[in-house]
Amino acid sequence: MNADPTTPETETTESEATMPKRKTPHTTNRFSPRYRNIVPAKGGALADLITGEWTPADEQNGIERVEAIGYAPANDTERLIALRHGGAVGRPFDTVLTRGNASAARRAFAERLVAMFPGAARAGDLVYFGTAAVDSVEFVLAATDALGVELNVKKPRDLALACEYLLDVGRSLTWRSRFAWIATPGADPATAAVKPWGHLSARQLAEARRAYAEYLRARIECPKLLRPTYGSLACFVCGVGEVLGLPSRAAEAWHTVTLRPHSLGGKPGMRPVETEVCAVCAADAEAVGSYGPTILDRLVKRAAGIEGNPRARDLQLSAKAWGVMGRKRANAVAFGHLDLARLVDDVKAGVIG
Ligand SMILES: [Zn+2]
Known part of the structure; x- marks a missing residue:
């Protein structure tokens, strides 16, 4: 347990020749210069x-x-x-x-x-x-x-x-x-x-x-509902205001990011904003590499339960993130600001997709 970090892997046969012959080249005595881990x-x-x-x-x-x-x-x-x-x-x-x-x-x-x-x-x-x-x-x-x-x-x-x-x-x-x-x-x-x-x-x-x-x-610890760390009202992308997590891991529950609202359904002129996103949206965005239509579509489809539906696979939703809607309240559920029920019906009925 007190292994020397500077000699981690190889035991060596160094200076074997210079040692008296009857001695082994190593010892279990930690204080000996011939000690090897x-x-x-x-x-x-x-x-x-x-x-x-x-x-x-x-x-x-x-x-x-x-x-x-x-x-x-x-x-x-x-x-x-x-x-x-x-x-x-x-x-x-x-x-x-x-x-x-x-x-x-x-x-x-x-x-x-x-x-x-x-x-x-x-x-x-x-x-x-x-x-x-x-x-x-x-x-x-x-x-x-x-x-x-x-x-x-x-x-x-x-x-x-x-x-x-x-x-x-x-x-x-x-x-x-x-x-x-x-x-x-x-x-x-x-x-x-x-x-x-x-x-x-x-x-x-x-x-x-x-x-x-x-x-x-x-x-x-008991898991608690954790609100955004820096006072955001909700996740800019999905709009939830609280996520369940361990208080000691609160830093992992919310992520501070700089987003371009334009790429998340906002108007072309909107300036980049520094805001917070929940761990769920952040995990997917990290996998894709950026916050844009691809990630937004994927998260919306998952929230609607149609992610695995073949009709929905190539469907482009042009959905809006919660943060570009100018809402004053957080969503009760992820993407509650969108009409997910209608999206599901349309996909199942083959109206879109
Ligand atoms: Zn989110």
């Missing part, structure tokens, strides 16, 4: 696939073969090569890993949690079941283990939030992640961490700590 896995030892811990044969619980198509590019030249080779450089290779006793116990705990709270392991709208759920919870437990804290799960919501905040970071911390698919430059499959999590840099741990702090805050 990553050491060769010799004599039947394997790395633990979660913590990386050097695990002798009699403490191994099964093996897992992890495939890599090569290494992530480490410089501009390699990046050019990687472009033509699926994002990796070098040759494909396998890494054989195991679960030490601690990781086997952690896996069993993950299985128990999944059995106790079925359907609680999730990422966004995706709910995990079976092995995928156990894998997810194992990553969550990996994150808390790396930080030396205990995951306290009393109800399904606790586990769902833990997955939301800790699953990705937990996965990124695992030893396995350094060898899976596109390996971390310098990661050597014949090595192990000198102690659990010995491979982690200070930066990685700081990131995990931040994620854990956010998880704790979310656990004690």
Whole structure:
């Protein structure tokens, strides 16, 4: 856990020749100049696939073969090569890993949690079941283990939030992640961490700590209706005045943007305005790249429930954003300023589209 961030990946054999012969080239004593956080896995030892811990044969619980198509590019030249080779450089290779006793116990705990709270392991709208759920919870437990804290799960919501905040970071911390698919430059499959999590840099741990702090805050928070941050009446695009979100994430609920009303159904002469848009409209606009007719049409069609209708696919609505209408009140629902019911009827009747 106190891995030196300046020597993250490769253990080296530097100055082996200058050392007295009977000494090994590395030591687990952190205060020795021969200390290495990553050491060769010799004599039947394997790395633990979660913590990386050097695990002798009699403490191994099964093996897992992890495939890599090569290494992530480490410089501009390699990046050019990687472009033509699926994002990796070098040759494909396998890494054989195991679960030490601690990781086997952690896996069993993950299985128990999944059995106790079925359907609680999730990422966004995706709910995990079976092995995928156990894998997810194992990553969550990996994150808390790396930080030396205990995951306290009393109800399904606790586990769902833990997955939301800790699953990705937990996965990124695992030893396995350094060898899976596109390996971390310098990661050597014949090595192990000198102690659990010995491979982690200070930066990685700081990131995990931040994620854990956010998880704790979310656990004690209730979602609230959040109004625009800087006093706008409503979302300039869809017109809703409040969105549901966690108060600590209020900054993500509303986005400040500069828009050209002309491209959102306004009159040609209207000047660009600095205004606020809700997270829903902002997410779609970011995907498209700008606030214009394309995004407006897409959001209106979705609000009307006709997004998947083939008749509506190429339909150009020339709709107006709430903000160009000069209204004094927010909409009760998204795009409430438009006649969505009529739009639906027209599309279904084949009048337009
Ligand atoms: Zn909106």
